Amino acid sequence: MYDRNGHPWTFSIFLYVLPYSKMKYLELTLDQKQDTLFKCLYHAFKYTGGIPNEIWFDNMSTVVDHKMSDFHHHKFNERFQSFSHDANYHPIACRPFRPQTKGCVEALARTMSRLKPYNHEFDTLAKLNEIIENLRERLNHEKSQGNNQIPIELWQKEKEYLRPINPDLKRYFESVQLRKVSKDAMIRFQNHQYSVSPNYIGKEVEIKPLDDKKIEILFNGVAIRHHKITNYQFNYDPRDKRAILKSDLMKDKTDEEINQYILNDLSVYDQIGD
Structure with a gap:
C-alpha cells in the first residue's frame, strides 16, 4: 500500500480465527520470522482470552521443516514444536492445495480487499496499524459470512472452553x-x-x-x-x-x-x- 506521500509500504498481516465463533485476530507485521509468528500467536491468545485444544497452520517454513517433510507427512520444526508444547495446544499442518481445510482463514484473507480504500489515506506506519486494528474490530462486530452470526456474541460462549495462557511463552520472542x-x-x-x-x-x-x-x-x-x-x-x-x-x-x-x-x-x- 502507499501512504499520502506516495511512499510504498510492504507488510504482511497475521490472521487467526476461532472456528466456532469466527472471532478474528489481525496484526500487521513487517517480516515473517518465527519470533514474529510466536509474538502474534501470543497476542492472539491474549485477545481471544485463551488457547484452543488444537490450531491448524498453513504450510509455512516457520512451522514446517520442509526438508524433513513430504506431501503426505509434515514434520514440524523443533522450535515451533517446543512453543506448541509449552502453549499446550496440538498443532496440525494444512495439506497443500487443500484450501477447504483452512476455509475460515482463506475467507478472512479475501476480506483484506477492504483495506484498498485506505490506499494513500495514511501518513505513518502507526496510522496504517490503526486502520488494521479498526478493521479487526468491525469484522468481529458484524455478521460472519460463514454462519451469519456476530463473532463477538458467539465468542462469549466459546471462550469458556479455551485453555489458560502460559506467560512463559514470551521468552520465545522477547529474547x-x-x-x-x-x-x-x-x-x-x-x-x-x-x-x-x-x-x-x-x-x-x-x-x-x-x-x-x-x-x-x-x-x-x-x-x-x-x-x-x-x-x-x-x-x-x-x-x-x-x-x-x-x-x-x-x-x-x-x-x-x-x-x-x-x-x-x-x-x-x-x-x-x-
Whole structure:
C-alpha cells in the first residue's frame, strides 16, 4: 500500500480465527520470522482470552521443516514444536492445495480487499496499524459470512472452553534480537523505530527487552542506548538526533541552532501524544 506521500509500504498481516465463533485476530507485521509468528500467536491468545485444544497452520517454513517433510507427512520444526508444547495446544499442518481445510482463514484473507480504500489515506506506519486494528474490530462486530452470526456474541460462549495462557511463552520472542542499523541510524522494534549513534550505521546490534516499557540496545555485548517503548513511529535519543542532524541536514548550523530545532520538534511530538 502507499501512504499520502506516495511512499510504498510492504507488510504482511497475521490472521487467526476461532472456528466456532469466527472471532478474528489481525496484526500487521513487517517480516515473517518465527519470533514474529510466536509474538502474534501470543497476542492472539491474549485477545481471544485463551488457547484452543488444537490450531491448524498453513504450510509455512516457520512451522514446517520442509526438508524433513513430504506431501503426505509434515514434520514440524523443533522450535515451533517446543512453543506448541509449552502453549499446550496440538498443532496440525494444512495439506497443500487443500484450501477447504483452512476455509475460515482463506475467507478472512479475501476480506483484506477492504483495506484498498485506505490506499494513500495514511501518513505513518502507526496510522496504517490503526486502520488494521479498526478493521479487526468491525469484522468481529458484524455478521460472519460463514454462519451469519456476530463473532463477538458467539465468542462469549466459546471462550469458556479455551485453555489458560502460559506467560512463559514470551521468552520465545522477547529474547535478544539482532538488527542492522539503517542509514538513518535507526533500528526497528515492534513496528517502531529507535535511534542509535550514527557511528553504528551498517553494523549489527542486539535489542534486549528489559520489561514491557523499555529496551536496551547493545553492540558487541555493550549497552549503547536505552529507549522507552512508545507508540511513536520514530523515537530519538536527543544525543543521536543531534549527531544525525550535525552529520547531514544541518551540518552548517551551530550547536545552538540544532538544539533549538530539536526542542521545537519535540514540542510537536508532545502535542501529538496529548
